Amino acid sequence: MIYYLRKLCLSVVLLGLGLMNASVFGAEIDELTAQINSIGLKGAGHAKARSAMAELAKTDVTDITQILSSFDSSNKLAVNWLRAAVDGIIEQATDNGEAVPIDSLLKFIEDRNNDANARRVAYEWIVELAPGNRDAILLASLQDPSLEIRRDAVAHSIAKAAALVDDDNESALAAYKTTLNSARDLDQIETITKAIEDLGGTVNLSKHFGFLMDWHLIGPFDNSGTKGFDVAYGPEVKIDLGNAIEGKMGNVKWFTHSTEDRYGMMDLNQIMPEKYKGAIAYAYTTFESVKAQDVEIRLGCVNGNKIWVNGKMITSNHVYHANTSIDQYIAKANLKAGSNEILVKVAQNEQEESWAQRWQFQLRVCDQFGTAILSSDRK
Amino acid sequence: MKNKYNIYLLLAFLTTCTPLLSVDWADFRGPDGNPVHDGSLPLNWDVKNNTNVAWRTSLPGRGVSSPIVVGDLVVVTASGGSKQQRLFVLGFDQTSGKQRWKRSFWATGRTYTHPTSSNAAPSPVSDGEYIYAFYSSNDLVCLDLDGNLMWYRGLAHDYPKAGNDVGMASSPAIAGDVVIVQIENQGDSFASGIDRITGEELWRVPRDPRANWSSPVAYKETDGSYTVLLQSPSGLNAVEAKTGNEKWTKDLSCGNITSPLKIDDAIYFGAGGTTKLKLNETGTTPETLWNANRLTANAASPIVDGDKLYIVSGSIVKCADSSNGDLLWQVRLKGRFWATPILSNGHLYTFNQDGLVQIVKTGEEGEIVAEFEVGEPVLGTPAAANNALFFRSDSTLWKISK
Structure with missing residues (x-):
C-alpha cells in the first residue's frame, strides 16, 4: 500500500x-x-x-x-x-x-x-x-577595483618580475616597483619589498601603507579593573598640549614621539616612562588633508581602543589581548580640507600572562581599497 | 541548478512518505558527540604509496574544521583569500572522492585568526536534510544536500562586536528544529537558537563576555523536547533548545576549548580536570558524581566507551574508569594535540598538530601500535563511517579505508 x-x-x-x-x-x-x-x-x-x-x-x-x-x-x-x-x-x-x-x-x-x-x-x-x-x-588588472582580481594580477606580475632576475635585474627592479604600486595585501607587499631590497632598491614601507609616525602622547590614566575605558579623561574633553593634567599617578604632560618602525608601530611599553598595567594612554596627531574627503582610519591594536576624528568618536573596541594585525579595525571618517585632529585612546588591562603584556597601536589613513592617503605635510 | 531545486521539492514532498536520509557522522565528534565508530578502520596506511588511502583531494583553502559524512556525501569547509574572507562549503562523493558541488561566499564578520587556526574552524553539522556550515567570522550557511542555498546569516553582521581575532571555533549543534550557535567573546557575546528552516532567530541570550571555543551539545529529553549544554569558563548551563531559557547551571571553573559529552544520564566535562554529572528525571541541577583533577584535557574533548573514559592531557592519552574517574593507564605521545581522537575497534586514532597519526591500542594497558605521517598539519577531529576514516589536513581531505 x-x-x-x-x-x-x-x-x-x-x-x-x-x-x-x-x-x-x-x-x-x-x-x-x-x-x-x-x-x-x-x-x-x-x-x-x-x-x-x-x-x-x-x-x-x-x-x-x-x-x-x-x-x-x-x-x-x-x-x-x-x-x-x-x-x-x-x-x-x-x-x-x-x-x-x-x-x-x-x-x-x-x-x-x-x-x-x-x-x-x-x-x-x-x-x-x-x-x-x-x-x-x-x-590588464593591476589597478582593478576588485581587490581579489587585483591580487591575482599582482601575483602574476610578481612571477613575471621574478623571471627577469639575474638575466635583467634593472628590468626586474622596475617591474617590482610597478607591481608594488598596485599591491594592497600585506603578504604581497612584503614579498615585493624583499625582492626590491635584494636587488639593491629601497622601499619606504611606512609611506606605502600611510602609517602615521609622529604623535603627541600623554598618560597613564587609571584603567584598574578596565573601568577607565569609558571614563572621559582630560584629552577627551579638550586637547591642551601645554598644560599638565591629573593622571593615574600624579600630573602628566603631553610629550612627542616619532616611531621609526616601518609598520608605524607605537610600542607604548617602550615609549611611556614605565610598563604600566591597568592604564590608559592617549595619542594625538594632526592630519593635513588637501581636500574634504571620506577616508578609512585603519588601526591595529591589541588593547582596548577608541578613536576620535575632529572630536567625533569613530570606533570603540573594548577588547584586550585577542591578537592584532595591520588594519584590524577599520572605521570610516570624514576629513575636512586642512587640518584634522586624530585622537587615539589605548587601554591596557591587568592580565599577568606573558602573552598579555603588549601595549601598542599602529594607525594609517587610506581609501576603501587600502591605498595610502598621506598628510600633505608628510616629509 | 534549476532541476536541483525541483528535485529538492520532490524530496521535501516525499518526506511525508519516507524517512530522512540516513546520517552517518554528521556532527563535530560524530553521533551524540562521542567519537566512537562501530566498525573497523585500517591500522596501517601510507600516504606516499597510497596504501589504504582510498582518495585524497586538494581543497580550495585552509581549515581546521572536521569533515562530516551525510549519506553518500562528505562535506567539509575551508577558507581562503588574503584575509581568509572567502568561505567554501564543499560536497564530495564518499566513494569516489569526486567533488559534487562547491559553494563560495564572502565573510561578513571578522576574519582574523591565529596563524595555526582558520576562518573555517567550526565544523559543519547536518540533520540529514540540510547542512549548516559555520565560520569564525560568524557566518552561518544553510544548504541542502545538493549544495543549494536555503539561507545565509551573517551573525557578526547583525551583531558587529561578535568576534575574536584569535579565531572562533565553536561548532553549531542541531536540537530538533533549532540550530544552536555559541558565540562567546569580549564583544557581543551570546548563544542563539535559529530556526533551521527559515534561518530566523528564535532566541538569543547573553553569555560570559570572555573568549570561549567550546561547542554546544544538544540532547533529546524523554518528552521529546531538546536541551542544550553550554560550557563556558564560568560554568556549565543547560537551556531549553526552543527558548534559550535556563534549566540549570553548575557554577564551576570550566575549560574554554573542550566540549561537554553527554552519554545516557551522565555528562562529562572539563572542570577541575574532568567532572562527571548525573542527570535526574526532574530536569533540575544534576548531581556531581566525581571530579578527577588528574584528568585535565587541553583541547581534545572526552570520549567514553562503556566503563572507559579517554582524554588527551597535553601529549598524554589517559584512560580512566568512567564510573569513578580513577586513572587506569596513560601513554605519552609525540606532539601537540587539538583534534579529539576517534575510538574504533579497540584503537584510539590520534592526530597531532604536525600531522603525525599515532594509533593507541586500548585494553588493560595502552600501547602505540602504529605511526604515520600525513605531511600536513591536522587540527580537525576526524570523522568515521562505513569502515572508513575521513579527515582533513590543512588543505587536503582524505579517505582512509581498506
Whole structure:
C-alpha cells in the first residue's frame, strides 16, 4: 500500500515539476534579484528571498550576467545569496553540457563599473571554464577595483618580475616597483619589498601603507579593573598640549614621539616612562588633508581602543589581548580640507600572562581599497 | 541548478512518505558527540604509496574544521583569500572522492585568526536534510544536500562586536528544529537558537563576555523536547533548545576549548580536570558524581566507551574508569594535540598538530601500535563511517579505508 502511495506521490510531483520547470526571463529575473537584495539584518526578508532563490534557479545560463548585474556589495548578505544562485546555475549548466556564455562574462569583467564581487564571480568562472583568458585579464588588472582580481594580477606580475632576475635585474627592479604600486595585501607587499631590497632598491614601507609616525602622547590614566575605558579623561574633553593634567599617578604632560618602525608601530611599553598595567594612554596627531574627503582610519591594536576624528568618536573596541594585525579595525571618517585632529585612546588591562603584556597601536589613513592617503605635510 | 531545486521539492514532498536520509557522522565528534565508530578502520596506511588511502583531494583553502559524512556525501569547509574572507562549503562523493558541488561566499564578520587556526574552524553539522556550515567570522550557511542555498546569516553582521581575532571555533549543534550557535567573546557575546528552516532567530541570550571555543551539545529529553549544554569558563548551563531559557547551571571553573559529552544520564566535562554529572528525571541541577583533577584535557574533548573514559592531557592519552574517574593507564605521545581522537575497534586514532597519526591500542594497558605521517598539519577531529576514516589536513581531505 505504501509503495503505491509513494508511486502516486511521485507521479503528482513529477507532473508539477514539469509545469514549474519553465525558465525565468528579463523582468522576472530583476524582480527576483530585487527580492533577494531586500534581505536585511537578523533574517529579515528570508521567506521572500528563499522563494526567489528557487525561482531564480530556473534562469537560463545565457542570462547569467543579468543576475551578476544585480549584485550590490553594499548588501553583504544579499551578494552571498546571489553568488550561490549564479554558481548553482553555471554548475548545473556545465553538468548538463550546456555552453556557458564566456564572451558575456568577459564583457562583464571589462566594465569596471560593475560590482567588484560580481566581476570576481565572472572571473573565477572564466578561469575555471576557459583558462586561456586568464593571462590577458590579469595583464590588464593591476589597478582593478576588485581587490581579489587585483591580487591575482599582482601575483602574476610578481612571477613575471621574478623571471627577469639575474638575466635583467634593472628590468626586474622596475617591474617590482610597478607591481608594488598596485599591491594592497600585506603578504604581497612584503614579498615585493624583499625582492626590491635584494636587488639593491629601497622601499619606504611606512609611506606605502600611510602609517602615521609622529604623535603627541600623554598618560597613564587609571584603567584598574578596565573601568577607565569609558571614563572621559582630560584629552577627551579638550586637547591642551601645554598644560599638565591629573593622571593615574600624579600630573602628566603631553610629550612627542616619532616611531621609526616601518609598520608605524607605537610600542607604548617602550615609549611611556614605565610598563604600566591597568592604564590608559592617549595619542594625538594632526592630519593635513588637501581636500574634504571620506577616508578609512585603519588601526591595529591589541588593547582596548577608541578613536576620535575632529572630536567625533569613530570606533570603540573594548577588547584586550585577542591578537592584532595591520588594519584590524577599520572605521570610516570624514576629513575636512586642512587640518584634522586624530585622537587615539589605548587601554591596557591587568592580565599577568606573558602573552598579555603588549601595549601598542599602529594607525594609517587610506581609501576603501587600502591605498595610502598621506598628510600633505608628510616629509 | 534549476532541476536541483525541483528535485529538492520532490524530496521535501516525499518526506511525508519516507524517512530522512540516513546520517552517518554528521556532527563535530560524530553521533551524540562521542567519537566512537562501530566498525573497523585500517591500522596501517601510507600516504606516499597510497596504501589504504582510498582518495585524497586538494581543497580550495585552509581549515581546521572536521569533515562530516551525510549519506553518500562528505562535506567539509575551508577558507581562503588574503584575509581568509572567502568561505567554501564543499560536497564530495564518499566513494569516489569526486567533488559534487562547491559553494563560495564572502565573510561578513571578522576574519582574523591565529596563524595555526582558520576562518573555517567550526565544523559543519547536518540533520540529514540540510547542512549548516559555520565560520569564525560568524557566518552561518544553510544548504541542502545538493549544495543549494536555503539561507545565509551573517551573525557578526547583525551583531558587529561578535568576534575574536584569535579565531572562533565553536561548532553549531542541531536540537530538533533549532540550530544552536555559541558565540562567546569580549564583544557581543551570546548563544542563539535559529530556526533551521527559515534561518530566523528564535532566541538569543547573553553569555560570559570572555573568549570561549567550546561547542554546544544538544540532547533529546524523554518528552521529546531538546536541551542544550553550554560550557563556558564560568560554568556549565543547560537551556531549553526552543527558548534559550535556563534549566540549570553548575557554577564551576570550566575549560574554554573542550566540549561537554553527554552519554545516557551522565555528562562529562572539563572542570577541575574532568567532572562527571548525573542527570535526574526532574530536569533540575544534576548531581556531581566525581571530579578527577588528574584528568585535565587541553583541547581534545572526552570520549567514553562503556566503563572507559579517554582524554588527551597535553601529549598524554589517559584512560580512566568512567564510573569513578580513577586513572587506569596513560601513554605519552609525540606532539601537540587539538583534534579529539576517534575510538574504533579497540584503537584510539590520534592526530597531532604536525600531522603525525599515532594509533593507541586500548585494553588493560595502552600501547602505540602504529605511526604515520600525513605531511600536513591536522587540527580537525576526524570523522568515521562505513569502515572508513575521513579527515582533513590543512588543505587536503582524505579517505582512509581498506
